[in-house]
Amino acid sequence: NAGVMQNPRHLVRRRGQEARLRCSPMKGHSHVYWYRQLPEEGLKFMVYLQKENIIDESGMPKERFSAEFPKEGPSILRIQQVVRGDSAAYFCASSPLAGGEAFFGQGTRLTVV
Amino acid sequence: QKEVEQDPGPLSVPEGAIVSLNCTYSNSAFQYFMWYRQYSRKGPELLMYTYSSGNKEDGRFTAQVDKSSKYISLFIRDSQPSDSATYLCAMSAEGTYKYIFGTGTRLKVLA
DSSP states (O other): OOOOEOOSEEEEEEEOOEEEEEEETTOOEEEEEEEETTTTTTTTEEEEEEEEEEETTTOOSSSSSEEEEOSOEEEEEOSSSSGGGEEHHHEEEEETTTTTEEEOOOOOOEEEE | OOSSOOOOOOEEETTTOOOOOOOEETTEEEEEEEEEEEHHHHHHHHEEESSEEEEEEETEEEEEETTTTTTEEESSSOGGGGGGEEEEEEETTTTTOOEEOOOOEEEEOOO
């Protein structure tokens, strides 16, 4: 049973470009969470999604950031017009139940140059 | 004041020692408590998941929750060099689905 799969593992973007981060949850999990981690800091909640629905996006900046979890395919976190401050590790987690045990992927490390 | 406080360490212990890691929190609504281990440049790995107060044991790991004191602990028995990592506590309230994380404690187990 594969764990949470994230790709790419590393992503380099120039300022102003778009970044698309993908997350495939564990089999049987319909709840997906995105977190951002800056160096020496804990994980900060960004958004919680169920299939085709955004449940809580209170941690996601209103500008330039969006997330989706379509009926088919992985969850996508999209960052438009990236800036240097977006450089961070972005982690996706999934759980079988809302608020249940959450299992994390290996993350995508975004570097904006 | 942060919702979840965790001493960043680093904490250095000799191999075989009992390690105690702790978090305090301010939100009395938290009901779900988790401990994660994160190796450098890797994703967090779930170690323990507990609901409400009490103890839970899994192998060398014991998690304790004291809701009256708003204090949770993770004990590691017979610590090994392979336990060297950052340990993150996380918690969430009933009916909400975001986990609030501590900043992590760096642990180094010396051979």
